[in-house]
Amino acid sequence: MFEWIDDSIGVHPDTAPVLCPANPSPPAPSTPANPQAAESSPENPPEPDPAQEEEDPAEFARLRLGFHPDETQSRVLRSDAPRGILNCTRQWGKSTVAAAKAVHRAHTRPGSLVLVASPSERQSGELVRKASAMVRALGQEPRGDGINTVSLLLQNGSRIVGIPGQPGPRSGDRVRGFAVSLLILDEAAFMDEEIYHALRPMLAATGGDLWMFSTPNGKQGFFHHTWVYGTGWEKIAVPATACPRISAAFLEDERDALGPVKFLQEYMCEFTERDDALFDQLLIEEAMDDTIPPLFP
Numbered sequence: 001m002f003e004w005i006d007d008s009i010g011v012h013p014d015t016a017p018v019l020c021p022a023n024p025s026p027p028a029p030s031t032p033a034n035p036q037a038a039e040s041s042p043e044n045p046p047e048p049d050p051a052q053e054e055e056d057p058a059e060f061a062r063l064r065l066g067f068h069p070d071e072t073q074s075r076v077l078r079s080d081a082p083r084g085i086l087n088c089t090r091q092w093g094k095s096t097v098a099a100a101k102a103v104h105r106a107h108t109r110p111g112s113l114v115l116v117a118s119p120s121e122r123q124s125g126e127l128v129r130k131a132s133a134m135v136r137a138l139g140q141e142p143r144g145d146g147i148n149t150v151s152l153l154l155q156n157g158s159r160i161v162g163i164p165g166q167p168g169p170r171s172g173d174r175v176r177g178f179a180v181s182l183l184i185l186d187e188a189a190f191m192d193e194e195i196y197h198a199l200r201p202m203l204a205a206t207g208g209d210l211w212m213f214s215t216p217n218g219k220q221g222f223f224h225h226t227w228v229y230g231t232g233w234e235k236i237a238v239p240a241t242a243c244p245r246i247s248a249a250f251l252e253d254e255r256d257a258l259g260p261v262k263f264l265q266e267y268m269c270e271f272t273e274r275d276d277a278l279f280d281q282l283l284i285e286e287a288m289d290d291t292i293p294p295l296f297p
Helices: 035-041 052-055 055-062 071-078 094-106 121-139 171-176 193-203 221-229 247-259 260-265 279-286
Strands: 083-088 114-118 151-153 157-166 182-186 209-214 234-238
Touching: 052 209, 055 094, 071 094, 071 279, 083 094, 083 157, 083 221, 094 114, 094 121, 094 157, 094 182, 094 209, 114 121, 114 193, 121 157, 121 171, 121 182, 171 193, 182 193, 193 209, 221 234
Parallel strands: 083 209, 083 234, 114 157, 114 182, 182 209
Antiparallel strands: 151 157
8 A cells, every 4th residue: 555655844934033113004915926825834835736746647646646756767657658668677666657657547538448468467466456556545446347357447437457468379369359548568578479469459549558567588579679679669778776776785685696697687677598598589580581481381
């Protein structure tokens, strides 16, 4: 559950003496330019402007959801890029940022659908659980949509639905049928390629946005391909050394425990080769020649 944090700073009035004439005349009445400002004081600060909060997703997260994003998390929340990919360290808070981005979209666009896909139903459920706590912070009692097992229905008719991205026979057929305003792929590097291909057309009619969040998982799959070769994407990398919540001492311990190759992938945003790979992925890609006809069409 998210806790509200009061980060206001007390302001002390000026205690210097004020010199006045012996027989002061009554002051002329004045009307403040902003009537609301006359009612505010250090003890009674002005109410936040809801419109401004909703225009700024990072302030919305801080003031309405109880989530205080750091600088890079704020950048992700504020981004209006239709395509975004986040390559980040473990334990950066990507699921929490994804949940806040989902809730902001659902809250500010009535009747919209936010679809969250993760490698497993448990992971999708965890992200929707975080979104549920944020919806409760908005003063709404979380409830499902009555159709999908992992789902949230907001008072304005918007929904947040979580689905698994597990591989399997005709796995892409199981996730068809949604028209999506925002599609979020959490731990995208570990998701099934077929499901990714089935999800993308859901954005066609709505002109929806697609954001992928993940730690690398080798030089393979659509997440790696998008990060290396994709165009038209906002690309954001967050290594552990740029995360204020991860200490240098912890990273040194992890480097010793995991070894340099695994450490680079888990914490430093590097796409490393699989341990059981016989050939470097780059060598394989360079050896490919599309001009040669296949032996088995």
